[in-house]
Amino acid sequence: MTGMSRRDFVALTAAGAAGAPLLLDGAWTRAASVVTAQEVVSRVKSHIGVDWAADGVDTFKAGDPATIVTGVVTTSMATLAVLQKAVQAGANLVITAAPTFYSRTDLNAPAGRGFGAGAGNRGPAPPRTGGPGAAPAPSPAAISGPGTGASAPMPPPPTLPQPIVPPPSPPGAGTPPMPPAPDPVYAGKNDFIEKHKLVVFRLAEHWTQRKPDPRAHGLAAAMGWAKGKAGDDALHYDVPGITLDALASQLKKVLGTRGGIRAIGDRTMTVRTIGLLPGYTMIQAAIAMLPGVDAIITGEVQEWESATYVQDVTFAGIRKGFISTGRVVNEACGMQVCADWLKTLVPEVPVRFISAGDPYWTPL
Numbered sequence: 001m002t003g004m005s006r007r008d009f010v011a012l013t014a015a016g017a018a019g020a021p022l023l024l025d026g027a028w029t030r031a032a033s034v035v036t037a038q039e040v041v042s043r044v045k046s047h048i049g050v051d052w053a054a055d056g057v058d059t060f061k062a063g064d065p066a067t068i069v070t071g072v073v074t075t076s077m078a079t080l081a082v083l084q085k086a087v088q089a090g091a092n093l094v095i096t097a098a099p100t101f102y103s104r105t106d107l108n109a110p111a112g113r114g115f116g117a118g119a120g121n122r123g124p125a126p127p128r129t130g131g132p133g134a135a136p137a138p139s140p141a142a143i144s145g146p147g148t149g150a151s152a153p154m155p156p157p158p159t160l161p162q163p164i165v166p167p168p169s170p171p172g173a174g175t176p177p178m179p180p181a182p183d184p185v186y187a188g189k190n191d192f193i194e195k196h197k198l199v200v201f202r203l204a205e206h207w208t209q210r211k212p213d214p215r216a217h218g219l220a221a222a223m224g225w226a227k228g229k230a231g232d233d234a235l236h237y238d239v240p241g242i243t244l245d246a247l248a249s250q251l252k253k254v255l256g257t258r259g260g261i262r263a264i265g266d267r268t269m270t271v272r273t274i275g276l277l278p279g280y281t282m283i284q285a286a287i288a289m290l291p292g293v294d295a296i297i298t299g300e301v302q303e304w305e306s307a308t309y310v311q312d313v314t315f316a317g318i319r320k321g322f323i324s325t326g327r328v329v330n331e332a333c334g335m336q337v338c339a340d341w342l343k344t345l346v347p348e349v350p351v352r353f354i355s356a357g358d359p360y361w362t363p364l
Contacts, residue, residue, distance in 0.1 A: 033348040037093050037199040038065035040072065043345045050209040058206050061100045062108065062190070063199030069093045071349050074339040076331040077356040078200055080157055080189060085354050087155045087196045094200045095338065097207065097331045101186065106202065109186050155196060157188075207338060208279060214341075215278035218333030219297070222254055225274070236293065237274045244269050244295060244321040251297070251325060255333075256355070259362035260326030264310045269319045271295045278330055281306050286322075295321030299330030329358050 041060075045052045052058075061078075071091030075082045078096040086094050099106045193200065207214060212234030220226050220237055230236040242250070245267035252261050275293035277285050279300075286306040289296055290313065301307050301324055310322040332355055339353040 035069050035346060035348045036065065037063065037067050037069055037201065040069055040093060040342075040346050041065070041201055044203065044342075045206075047345055048206050048210065050206055052206060056205045057099075057104060057106070058202055058204060059106075061096075061106045061200045061202055062193045063092075063197070065199065067092060067197060067199050069199075069346075069349050072339075072342055072346060072351040074335040074342065074351070074353050075356050076328050076335050079356050080192065082354050082356050083189075083192060083196075083198060084155055084157055086198070089350075089352065089354070091350070091352070092196070092198050094198060095203050095335075095342070096200060097202070097204050097335055097338075098328065099202065100200050101189070108190055110183050157192065203338065207334070213276075213278055213334075214337040215331055215334030216276040218335075218337040219276060219278065219330070221337075222333045223250070230273070235276050235289075237276070239272060239274055241270045241272050243267065244271055244323075247271050247274075247295065247321070248323050251323065255325060255329050255358075257325060257329050257358040257360075259360035260329055260358045261323065263321065263323045264307060265295070265314050265321035266319060269294070269321060271321055278334065279327060283309060286310070290320055294319075295323060297323045297325065299325060299327035326358060326360065328356050332356065 037060075069092060071086075071089060072093045072095065073082070073086040073089065073091045074095045076096070077098040078094050078100045082096075083094060086092070101108050192198075212232070216234045217226075220229065220234065225237040225239055228238040230238050244263060244265050248261055248263045248267075251257070255261075271294040273293045273295075275289040275296045277289060277296055277298040279298075281296075281298040281301045283302070283305040286296060286298075286301070286309060290310065296310075298306070307322065307324070310320060313320050332353075336353040339351050342351045
C-alpha cells in the first residue's frame with residue numbers, strides 16, 4: 001500500500017481539485033504544512049513522557065507510514081464503524097487504544113489461515129477487490145468533537161462474504177489439500193483499510209504509563225469529579241454521597257453505555273470515596289485499592305478474580321462496591337484526552353475523537 005506523495009498532495013490542495021473530498025474545517029487545505037503518519041508517531045514518541053519500548057504493542061498495524069495525513073482520529077477501538085466514520089470525516093490516520101485485529105498480536109489474518117505465506121505478519125494484507133456492502137450508514141451525529149457536520153458521504157462498509165467451506169480434495173495419491181478460505185471479517189476489514197488508504201497505529205502501553213493516568217483523568221473529567229481528586233495519582237476521588245445504584249446509573253448515562261455496566265455490592269450503600277482502575281484490572285490492584293475506598297470503578301476484569309473477590313467481601317457484610325463499565329467504554333475518555341493532546345503536537349491537520357460505543361446491549 002502506498003500513500004500520496006508530498007508533491008502530489010501539495011499539487012492537489014493548491015489547485016483546489018474538484019475531485020478532492022469536501023472536508024470539514026477549512027484547515028484541510030493547508031498545502032504548505034504537510035505531515036506523514038510516521039512524523040506524527042515520531043512526535044508522539046518524543047513527547048509521550050516515558051521511555052519508548054521498541055518491542056511493545058504500540059506499532060503501526062495497517063497502512064503505509066509514509067502516507068500524508070489528512071486528519072487524525074483517536075478511538076478506544078478501531079472497529080469498522082470507527083474506520084468508516086474516520087473516512088467520512090476526511091481523516092486517514094487512526095490511533096487506537098485496543099487491537100485492530102482482535103488479539104494482542106494484531107495479526108491481520110487468523111494464524112495459518114487466509115493469506116498464504118503472509119499470514120501472521122503485521123501490516124496490510126495484499127490488495128483485494130470487492131463490491132460495496134448494503135449496510136445502512138451510521139448517523140453522522142455519532143462522530144464526537146467539534147466541526148463534525150458531515151460534508152462528505154459516508155463510505156459504504158465492506159462486503160463480508162459468507163465463509164466458504166472448501167470442497168473435499170479429489171481422490172488420488174499426492175493431491176495437495178485445498179488451502180483454507182480467507183476469514184471474511186479479516187478480509188473485509190483489510191479491504192476497507194486498503195481501499196481508503198488508511199493508516200492505523202496502536203497507542204496503548206506508553207499512553208497508559210503517563211502520569212497522571214490519562215484514562216482515569218478523562219473519566220473523572222467526564223463525570224465532574226476533577227475537583228474531588230485525592231492525592232496526585234488521579235485514581236482516588238472524593239464525591240458527594242451517592243448510592244451505589246445511582247452511581248452506576250450516572251455512569252451509564254454519562255458514558256452512553258447500552259449494556260456493559262455491571263455492579264457488585266449493596267445498591268443502597270452510600271459511596272463517598274471512589275477508586276479508579278482503568279482498562280484491565282489485575283486482582284492485586286483491586287485488593288490493594290479496596291480498603292481505602294467505598295467503590296472501585298474499572299474497565300474489565302476476570303470474573304473469577306476481582307469480581308469474585310469483591311463478591312465474597314460483600315457477602316461477609318463489608319459494604320463495598322465494584323462497578324465494571326467494560327474496557328472499550330472505560331478507555332474512551334482517555335482517548336478523548338489523547339485527541340486534545342495530539343492537537344498540540346500536530347497543528348497541521350484536524351484531530352478528533354470518535355467513540356467506538358458500547359459493543360453490548362441489554363435485553364429488555
